[in-house]
Amino acid sequence: MKITAENFDKKFDDGEDVFDFLDLDSVSRLNTEIIQVNVDFPAWMVAALDREAKRLGINRQAVIKTWIAHRIDHGQNADC
Numbered sequence: 001m002k003i004t005a006e007n008f009d010k011k012f013d014d015g016e017d018v019f020d021f022l023d024l025d026s027v028s029r030l031n032t033e034i035i036q037v038n039v040d041f042p043a044w045m046v047a048a049l050d051r052e053a054k055r056l057g058i059n060r061q062a063v064i065k066t067w068i069a070h071r072i073d074h075g076q077n078a079d080c
Contacts, residue, residue, distance in 0.1 A: 001020055002021075008021055
C-alpha cells in the first residue's frame, strides 16, 4: 500500500496505525557492526563483574556493555 510522506506524517501525528505502510523486512539499525575489543582487567574487578552478572542473571559481557552504554548515554557532558 502506498501513501505520500505528507499523509503518512499526518496519520502518525494523529496517532493512527501506520504499520501497514512500512516495509519491516527491509528495516535495519544503524551502527550495529560488531567490533571486538580486548580489555585486561585485574582479578578483583573480574570477580566483582561476575558477582554483578550473577545477581542480574546475565553474563559478564552484558554487564560490561550495559555499564558502558549507561555511561555513554548519561555522561556525555560529565568530566572523566
